[in-house]
Every structure is written in structure tokens, then in C-alpha cells.
Amino acid sequence: MFEVDLQGVPQRAFTGALPAPTDIDDLVRQAHARYASHREGSVADYIPILAEAPPDLFGISVVDVAGGAHEHGDADHAFSIQSISKAFVFALVCEAIGHQAVHDRVGVNNTGLPFNSVMALELNGGCPMNPMVNAGAIATTALMPAASHDERWARVRDGLSRFAGRELEIDAEVYRSEMRTNTRNRAIARLLEGYGRLETDPDAVVDTYTRQCALTVTAHDLAVMGATLADGGVNPITGARVVSAEVARDTLAVLASCGMYERSGEWLYEIGVPAKSGVAGGIVAVSPGKGAIGVFSPPLDSAGNSVRGQRVCAFLSRALGLNLFASQPAPVPSPAPHPSDNTEAP
Numbered sequence: 314m315f316e317v318d319l320q321g322v323p324q325r326a327f328t329g330a331l332p333a334p335t336d337i338d339d340l341v342r343q344a345h346a347r348y349a350s351h352r353e354g355s356v357a358d359y360i361p362i363l364a365e366a367p368p369d370l371f372g373i374s375v376v377d378v379a380g381g382a383h384e385h386g387d388a389d390h391a392f393s394i395q396s397i398s399k400a401f402v403f404a405l406v407c408e409a410i411g412h413q414a415v416h417d418r419v420g421v422n423n424t425g426l427p428f429n430s431v432m433a434l435e436l437n438g439g440c441p442m443n444p445m446v447n448a449g450a451i452a453t454t455a456l457m458p459a460a461s462h463d464e465r466w467a468r469v470r471d472g473l474s475r476f477a478g479r480e481l482e483i484d485a486e487v488y489r490s491e492m493r494t495n496t497r498n499r500a501i502a503r504l505l506e507g508y509g510r511l512e513t514d515p516d517a518v519v520d521t522y523t524r525q526c527a528l529t530v531t532a533h534d535l536a537v538m539g540a541t542l543a544d545g546g547v548n549p550i551t552g553a554r555v556v557s558a559e560v561a562r563d564t565l566a567v568l569a570s571c572g573m574y575e576r577s578g579e580w581l582y583e584i585g586v587p588a589k590s591g592v593a594g595g596i597v598a599v600s601p602g603k604g605a606i607g608v609f610s611p612p613l614d615s616a617g618n619s620v621r622g623q624r625v626c627a628f629l630s631r632a633l634g635l636n637l638f639a640s641q642p643a644p645v646p647s648p649a650p651h652p653s654d655n656t657e658a659p
């Protein structure tokens with residue numbers, strides 16, 4: 314993982330509320346200025362079209378559970394959601410088929426192996442284990458109840474759009490580019506089928522999964538989607554309930570252990586919030602009851618996580634008091650006065 318350079322950034326405890334809105338605006342601007350000149354990482358190229366992303370694009374958005382937005386840089390630049398869709402499709406499928414069914418049929422543990430690993434399936438008797446890597450995400454998408462593949466896609470797209478609070482559209486070029494090169498995901502789907510873990514046509518599921526990854530979002534959209542999970546499943550901008558509070562809770566639990574590929578442990582250690590990243594350079598980081606960060610910067614580290622994105626989240630988690638594990642001692646209550654202490658004359 315990156316070295317966390319947070320010199321001079323005071324750690325605010327999770328205990329209590331977010332800072333005042335103008336202070337959040339200021340901290341978002343500071344985070345942008347601090348990391349804009351960082352040059353580490355390289356843009357993903359295994360999906361050919363992603364290699365064309367300008368590495369300097371950099372946007373940050375923080376949306377709080379009251380619906381306030383605090384943004385800087387390219388926060389309205391559209392890019393493909395990629396793996397971040399896995400988090401929200403997981404939530405939609407939990408809502409549709411229930412906590413236990415998802416646990417039993419997909420699993421909720423980190424595999425410790427790369428996102429496109431075939432080995433992880435083989436080592437676990439065909440059980441995907443982790444819904445945040447490709448095998449688990451393909452299996453999860455397949456579980457969305459629907460009478461046809463078109464209906465399944467419509468339900469996925471509609472659900473992700475409700476998280477974002479606007480109609481999300483596919484980037485057709487990204488979809489085509491990935492469909493031309495996603496032989497590995499097709500192999501994973503066949504393997505799932507071979508293990509009896511897919512009750513629908515593997516090619517059709519990979520098509521739906523590839524479409525969901527090609528939906529375009531902005532850093533602002535990611536922050537709204539994350540803030541919906543932070544707000545017990547209610548979108549703080551539209552006021553609409555997207556999933557139940559229990560599903561929002563379950564989804565954040567999975568993001569905490571699995572959201573940042575095989576670096577999830579280090580992420581939690583340094584940053585301390587449930588999060589999900591995608592290979593186009595997006596990260597969503599969620600602080601329950603407070604809000605979410607959406608950040609976009611295409612250059613990635615070797616695990617596939619945006620380098621600037623991680624730095625921004627480290628900075629803001631600390632400065633905004635988002636880290637779930639950062640408590641401060643409760644104030645010692647002053648002892649209640651004893652009735653005999655009352656010296657006033659009757």
C-alpha cells in the first residue's frame with residue numbers, strides 16, 4: 314500500500330457529528346490541493362478503452378446524510394463505475410432474496426486473491442466466497458430475480474440509478490471494449506456453472522455484469538450512492554428508500570472486509586471505513602450515519618485501487634472524523650449532588 318503521508322493532519326474521532334459545512338468544503342479543497350501533483354500509479358489497460366483515460370483527471374465529492382454536497386476538481390466528470398457496481402448490486406440482491414440466501418449462495422469472506430482469480434474458486438469448491446471480486450459478483454448478479462435477461466438488466470440498472478438518484482447510462486464504448494476482451498470473466502462464469510453455482514446462462518450473466526460495470530457515474534454520484542448506504546438505505550438527495558437499513562448494514566460489513574481487493578485489511582487499518590474501488594479510478598468510502606466520499610483519479614496501484622483516491626480518503630477520514638475505530642474517551646460525568654449537600658435554609 315502507499316505510505317500514508319498525513320503529517321500535520323489532526324485526527325478527529327468518529328464520536329460526534331461532521332464538522333460544519335464550510336469546514337468540510339475547505340477540507341475537500343485542501344485534500345485536492347495536497348494530492349493533485351502526485352504522479353504514482355498507472356491507468357488500467359486490460360480493458361483497452363480505459364488506457365485512454367487522462368491521468369490528471371481528479372475529482373472529490375463528499376455528500377452528507379443531510380444531502381449536503383462538498384466538491385472540488387473533476388467531480389462531475391463521467392467514468393465507468395466498474396467494480397464499484399458490485400457493492401450496490403450486492404445490496405439490491407440482498408434486498409431481493411434476503412440476508413441468509415446471499416450468505417449461503419455467494420459468501421461474505423475475503424479470498425485474499427486478486428479480483429479476477431480463478432484459483433479462488435478452485436480452492437473453495439466453486440464457492441465464490443467474496444461478492445466483491447469478479448466470480449462472486451457474477452454469481453450475485455445472476456441471483457437478481459427476473460423472468461428474462463432483459464428484465465434482470467432492467468432491475469440492476471434501475472436499482473443502481475435509484476442509489477444515484479438519477480438515470481444511469483451505459484458507456485457503449487466501454488461495454489464493447491470489455492465484451493471484446495473479457496474471456497477471463499466468461500471462463501469464471503463457465504466454472505461457476507460447472508460447479509452448479511449458476512442457475513442461468515453464463516454468457517448472458519457476463520453480459521449483464523459487463524453492462525453494470527460500464528454504467529457511467531461521477532465522483533458526485535458515487536458520494537450520493539455511498540451516502541445512501543450511510544443513511545440506512547435512504548437516498549439523502551431524493552429522500553427515496555432504496556434498500557432496508559439492515560441491507561445497508563450488511564453491505565457495509567462486506568465492503569469493510571472485501572471492498573478494496575486484497576488490500577482490504579491495510580485499507581481498514583489506515584483509513585477505517587467500508588469502501589469499494591473500481592479499475593476506472595473511482596472509490597466510494599462510506600461512514601455510517603455521517604456520509605460518503607466519492608473520488609475519481611484514474612492511476613491505480615498494483616491491486617487496482619486509485620492511488621490519489623486512497624490518499625484523499627486517508628486525509629478526509631482523519632480530518633472529518635470518519636474512521637469507525639477512532640474513538641475518544643467519554644467525558645467523566647460529574648457526580649450527582651447528594652440531597653444532604655443542599656445547604657440552603659428550608
Ligand code: GLU
Nearest residue numbers: 395396428447526591592
Ligand atoms: N469490469 C471489470 C472486470 O470485470 C471490473 C473490475 C474492477 O473494477 O475491479 O474486470
